[in-house]
Amino acid sequence: MSDCIFCRIVAGSLPSKKLYEDDGVIAFHDIRPIAPVHFLVVPKTHIASLSDCSTDHEALLGRMLTLGARLAREQGLHAGFRTMINTGKGGGQEVFHLHIHIFGGGTTLPKV
Numbered sequence: 243m244s245d246c247i248f249c250r251i252v253a254g255s256l257p258s259k260k261l262y263e264d265d266g267v268i269a270f271h272d273i274r275p276i277a278p279v280h281f282l283v284v285p286k287t288h289i290a291s292l293s294d295c296s297t298d299h300e301a302l303l304g305r306m307l308t309l310g311a312r313l314a315r316e317q318g319l320h321a322g323f324r325t326m327i328n329t330g331k332g333g334g335q336e337v338f339h340l341h342i343h344i345f346g347g348g349t350t351l352p353k354v
């Protein structure tokens with residue numbers, strides 16, 4: 243059994259509030275939301291971080307972004323949303339399985 247939390251969610255051995263799933267990607271609500279809507283788009287294959295991606299992963303990364311935007315609309319984020327990828331300890335990454343955060347809703351997010 244993998245000790246990667248997101249691999250366990252992909253395998254179905256750890257429950258999640260799933261929004262979407264296909265052969266390559268899964269999306270589920272973040273367990274510690276920082277906005278009224280906050281979900282994660284995650285590749286099914288284990289890739290530790292964005293730093294571990296190569297040109298081989300460009301189609302997958304594009305798919306994750308366009309899917310995230312579609313799911314954001316479906317979640318009612320018509321005024322917009324924020325996408326975030328934390329990379330490495332210096333980037334605040336806690337779960338070392340690549341994921342895109344998508345969040346929004348409620349008040350306007352602070353400018354960064």
Ligand code: DGP
Nearest residue numbers: 247258271272273274328334335336337
């Ligand atoms: P990051 O800092 O980018 O690695 O964020 C990891 C996110 O994953 C964090 O916002 C909380 C979320 N998370 C951690 N464990 C679980 C879990 O077991 N289930 C779900 N749904 N989310 C989790």
